[in-house]
Each structure stands twice: as C-alpha cells, then as structure tokens.
Amino acid sequence: MKYASEAPQDPEAQSATGAATAPAHETERVEHAERAQDDQRGTRNRVARSILDHGPSTAAELALRLELTQAAVRRHLDTLAAEGVVEPREKRVYGARTRGRPAKAFALTDCGRDAFDQAYDKLAGDALRWIAQAAGGGEMGEAAVAAFARARMAAQAEGYREALEAVAPEERAEALARALTKDGYAATARSAPVGEQLCQHHCPVAHVAEQFPQLCEAETEVFSRLLGTHVQRLATIAHGDGVCTTFIPKSTTKTTTASASTAGRNPA
Numbered sequence: 642m643k644y645a646s647e648a649p650q651d652p653e654a655q656s657a658t659g660a661a662t663a664p665a666h667e668t669e670r671v672e673h674a675e676r677a678q679d680d681q682r683g684t685r686n687r688v689a690r691s692i693l694d695h696g697p698s699t700a701a702e703l704a705l706r707l708e709l710t711q712a713a714v715r716r717h718l719d720t721l722a723a724e725g726v727v728e729p730r731e732k733r734v735y736g737a738r739t740r741g742r743p744a745k746a747f748a749l750t751d752c753g754r755d756a757f758d759q760a761y762d763k764l765a766g767d768a769l770r771w772i773a774q775a776a777g778g779g780e781m782g783e784a785a786v787a788a789f790a791r792a793r794m795a796a797q798a799e800g801y802r803e804a805l806e807a808v809a810p811e812e813r814a815e816a817l818a819r820a821l822t823k824d825g826y827a828a829t830a831r832s833a834p835v836g837e838q839l840c841q842h843h844c845p846v847a848h849v850a851e852q853f854p855q856l857c858e859a860e861t862e863v864f865s866r867l868l869g870t871h872v873q874r875l876a877t878i879a880h881g882d883g884v885c886t887t888f889i890p891k892s893t894t895k896t897t898t899a900s901a902s903t904a905g906r907n908p909a
Contacts (some may be wrong), residue, residue, distance in 0.1 A: 684709070685717045689726055689749065693757055697730055697746035718747050726753035762848040769853050783855065790859035797824070798863045805867055813868055814839055814889050826885075833888065839864070841878070841885035850879035861887065 684707075691706055692698050700718060704711040721727040732746040772789055773782030804820040805813045814830040814837045821828035827842040850856040861874045864887055872889050876882035 685721055688717045689721060689753060692727060692747060692749050697748040699732060699744040699746050725750055765849045766852055786853055787855040790855040794859040794863045798867060801867055817867060836888055836890040839887040839889060844878045844885055847878045
C-alpha cells in the first residue's frame with residue numbers, strides 16, 4: 642500500500658527535471674576536459690622550457706628534472722615534435738660507447754625557439770640606430786635608414802617578382818599575398834570598391850617599424866613597382882592598427898612610387 646507522498650511523479654515533471662540537469666552535467670564535463678587540456682599544455686610548455694634552459698635532453702633526463710614519468714614525458718615530446726617545436730637527435734656520447742641503441746636527445750627547432758622571448762627586435766633597432774648615427778644623424782641618418790630599408794626590400798622583392806610574372810595582371814594582388822604569406826605576413830587579397838585591398842595580418846618587423854617607419858615606406862614602394870600601379874597604405878600594424886592594409890586601385894597607369902604621405906603610416 643502506497644502513501645500519498647509515494648505516489649509516482651508526473652512523467653512530464655520528470656522529463657523537465659532531467660532536461661534541466663543534463664546541460665549542467667555536460668557543462669561540468671566540458672569544463673573538466675578544458676582544465677585537463679590546459680594542464681597538458683602547461684606541462685608541455687615546462688618540457689620545452691627545460692630543453693631551452695638545459696639544451697638537448699633525453700626523455701629520461703627530462704623526467705628526472707621535471708619529476709614526471711618517462712612515459713608522460715615521451716607523450717609530450719611526441720606532441721611537441723608533431724607541432725614542430727622539438728626534433729629528435731642522436732645524443733652525443735663522450736668516451737667509450739655502451740651497448741645498445743643510443744638514447745635520443747630532443748632539441749628545440751627554430752620554430753620552438755621563436756615561441757620564447759627573443760632579443761631580435763632590440764638587436765635590429767640598435768643596428769638601425771647605429772646606421773642613422775654613423776650617417777651623421779638628423780635627415781642624413783633618416784636617409785641612411787631609408788636606403789637600408791630599400792635595399793632590404795629590393796632583395797626580398799626578387800622572389801615576389803617571379804611569382805607575379807607567372808600570373809595574369811588581374812591575379813597579381815592574390816599572387817603577392819601568397820608570396821608574402823610564405824614570408825610570414827599572413828596576407829590576403831580581397832575586392833574593394835574600384836580596386837583591391839592587400840591585407841597583411843601579421844608583420845615580423847612590427848616592433849622595429851614602430852621606431853623606423855622607413856621599413857613600411859620601402860615595402861609600400863616595392864608593392865607599387867611590383868603591381869605596376871600607384872598604391873596607398875591605409876593602415877599598419879606598426880602604427881597600432883590590427884592589419885597592414887594597402888589599397889590597390891584598378892589602373893593601367895604604371896608608376897614606380899607610392900604615396901609619400903601615407904606609405905608606412907595612416908593617412909591624415
């Protein structure tokens with residue numbers, strides 16, 4: 642005999658309760674997975690940092706240093722190798738070689754080193770400041786830096802020119818974007834009213850270009866020569882914009898110079 646309080650609950654009420662609790666369980670599951678993923682990423686960063694600090698290391702050395710199991714270290718090394726952060730090398734042996742296969746030591750790749758703080762920007766800035774000072778400073782110094790920037794871009798442009806000469810004139814902006822992307826600029830080309838926009842979503846020299854806009858100006862001049870038309874720089878990452886944007890008008894008029902007022906900086 643059932644008491645009134647033990648009467649079966651309404652099926653619709655049970656369904657509503659289940660629907661309410663299911664999303665909560667799913668949210669907890671997702672949050673737990675994200676925390677576990679963050680922990681794994683954090684441990685991989687510790688592995689990479691240890692290699693940076695101590696040089697090429699074996700899984701056994703890393704396990705001892707980081708207080709992890711060798712199996713866990715090997716899993717992280719496999720992931721880092723797949724991401725191009727580390728690469729295996731044969732460990733250099735000094736003295737008599739023991740029996741068995743030599744242990745592999747893992748070293749950071751150039752890509753892996755780039756993930757850590759580098760002093761390249763400071764070095765480049767110091768070098769350009771020295772060029773300016775050696776030329777006498779002032780306007781002569783600025784002209785010397787501009788000459789360096791043009792020479793640098795002229796050498797870089799040779800590869801771009803080959804890519805552009807291989808396509809039709811209407812496809813050159815897209816070809817230039819692909820060539821720039823190979824050099825790390827993450828560039829795209831898109832249609833715009835009465836022309837196209839060349840967008841560079843990354844700039845490897847942005848921090849240096851903040852101090853020396855001649856780098857942006859030389860780049861804009863090269864774009865103009867390569868595309869055979871006047872171009873206008875609308876925005877730059879070095880100036881604080883999110884993307885370096887260059888406007889390419891639809892024009893058949895050939896020119897060798899870019900807008901002096903806008904190359905390397907926002908127009909007024």
